[in-house]
Amino acid sequence: MTSHATTAPAGHAHHDDRSFLAKYVFSTDHKIIGIQFLFLSLFFLLVGGVLAMQMRWQLGFPNQPMPGGGILPETWATDGVLLPEYYIQLVTMHGTFMVFFAIMPLLVGVYANFLIPLKIGTHDMAFPRINMASFWVAFLAGAVMLSSMFVPEGPSRAGWTMYAPLSARADLSGVLLGQQLWCVAIILLGLSSILGSLNYITTVINNRAPGMTWFRLPLSVWSLFITAILGLLALPVLSGAGIMLLFDQTLGTHFFDTTAGGQALLWQHLFWFFGHPEVYILILPAMGMVSDIIANGSRKPIFGYHSMVFAIVGIGFLSWIVWGHHMFMSGMNPTLGSTFMVTTMIIAVPSAIKVFNWLGTMWEGNLHFHVPMLNAVGFVAMFVIGGLSGVFMAATPVDMPIHDTYFIVAHIHYVLFGGSLFALFGAITYWYPKMFGRMMNERWGKIHFWLTMLFFNLVFFPMHNLGMGGHMRRIYDPTVYNFLDPMQGVNRFISLSAFALFVVQGIFAVNFVWSLFRGKKADANPWRDNGLEWSLPNPAPHGNWERVPSVYRGPYEFSHPQASEDFLPQHVKLPGDQEPASAKGAAR
Amino acid sequence: MTHATMDMMHPPVPAEPGVQAYNLKLGMWVFLASEVMFFTGLIGSYVVLRFGVTEWARPGVVLNIPITALNTFLLICSSVSMVKAYAAIADGDQKGLRLWFLLTILGGAAFVGVQVYEYLHLVHIGFVPSGVREGSELAERVAGGAAPAATMGLYGSTFYTMTGFHGFHVTCGVVSMIYLYIRKVLPGKYTQQDYRGVEVVGLYWHFVDLVWIILFTIVYLI
């Protein structure tokens, strides 16, 4: 799977004589595990995208045979026309794959694994074998989830939020095995995330290099650390809920069975109590990595480092007390609804602090618009749109008419695609040389960015209008509602733009694969950055450093007056620098 | 507690910068935090469901309280023997470690055994996860008004899920302690200088005991 990494340049710190299997498959090296997560989640990103394209076909061209739809089995499509049962399965699995198996592992699995030990200066994770288990459990979860697509009756039909009682009762949804497999996969995924998170937390707390104090940590590490705490505490709730849902279908329990005293609303509370921290799991690491990239691209120290840290911590805390804003229309206690409205609006404050700090960092900076920087700036722009519509929807009276419409779909895609995915395109390009020893192609990276930016907005901006016009999410055929007729043109326009958006991602895929073999060989520090990871050769050897470096300053010392160049790495000792006190006992 | 006691509680192994607890111990505490949230999901659901209905089977009608009270006591005993094993090796007492550790395993295994017996008995009289089995002894008693028929389904669901997952945790603890006993305790791998494994498995074991203390009260007595 990752054999290309053998094309490493000379410069290994020590000879590595482990077998191929130990090195690249059952590896305990955090960098290899990160790369394994990268391939796994990019695969599921593709799967989720293919499912989305089929949905867009049905919405743009209802009841017309889909090109290539003839290869779908009878239970999914007749003569290429998608069946409603299959459509709702597409909706369900698109959300499930994208949230749980693409964006979450891309952000946390890949970058928490790859970056934390490199950036804090340690040899590996605190528990390398648990780390390996975390990947293989995630792999298993993905395999189970994917297999549910191919069982009789297909995968779950209850939407990615799995609202009971539709999810709990096979006699309502018509799917039993697929639904059970969904539960099993989610329980496994929860286990994988918990194993990963406890590793990240322990490593950041205990294994920092001498001199790497809390306020010298890069913001990417801060955000991954807080994300790990959210994952550690949120995922077990989802696993517990998944277990109860599974028991409802296998053991005949009645947790969500309203006919026997169970509560459908209980599922919503459990799911969103997990789900809102999950939302920040999906954006915080992106924010952190964007902070690193923007400081690098602006050649300026990050503006307001401490306020950035407190904003991350504040978001992490507040994310626990806002979940009810997903449930304004559920019949929940209105007093509680008002509480959640207020907390949700408060959480906009730390998010806005971050946005202003990014702008402050770029202000009068020596801007270098390399591909990661372009994507990072794209992230900020798109996140502002998605974030502002979030504050707008947080008001209960506003939410009521637009609840469960395409306005919500537009919002989530502005933060998850426009936000997280743009940040990821930036992050993948940025740390690609450290992973694989080669650069991704700059020109095609820029072309990919601009085309993605264009088509992304053409797809998702009109969805706001659809939603305001009352277009419900998850509906199979908009043409059966008279009031949606005037908007069918918009729907078709969105679909065509979506196809273009999908095709444009081919540029990224080709660039990624081509660069693995043919990309320009990268220097150890191609972006002229300050982080500890750039002090290592490409790709970094197993165990990272023979002896971990001492750290003398924060990670954002660009354009430092005492430095000969416009950057000053964290491990470079200037004449006036004191050796960190902890370095004496640090011969670990 | 005196200052000397405080020192004693930190095993004489080099602590790395951070919380001044070694990786394994910190990792276990972090893991236990996630376990708290897992049981929050299960126990919280029970509380919410229980508040959502007006009547519930009175304690002692379905479940056997004396036997479970005894079982609770058994688990508490094994928690004490665990901490005695820890205290023994902290004093460098290998014999004490072997004895107390073995007693802990036995206590845990006995707890699981009693729980299995309890489950078998409950299923036998007709109490199953979906509620009351038709035509069983319990079904007759419920029909006779011993317990409210409407909420027996919820009772079975929550009872088996909560105690089942607790039992699963106890079983995992027993299995890992047997492993440690054979691989580490018997060969004398733990020393007065390094007994991290004993402390960490102890943390897990006491946590499982703590969860049972809560479960016993809210499931059996309320």
Added chain:
Amino acid sequence: METAHRKHPPYLLIWLYLALLTVAEVVLAFELPISQNVKLILLLALALWKAALVGMFFMHLKFERWNLRVLALVPLPLAAIFILAALSEKIW
């Protein structure tokens, strides 16, 4: 670290406490003729007391540094928030 026998907390005394509290719980639940609500509060208090004893002494939280204690206590407010919010339909 040379001294062989250092002072340990009184583990056996705590064991006795726990045993007595368990007996007290059972007696309270089945023998005492008091209202259900009072019983509920008393039983929960006893359970928390027992749990606290286990946490403080057996898990050594009483002797740990403050930051490890914080780590151990972080999930508890979250648990309380969840249960209170999910119960809100019933309590007010």
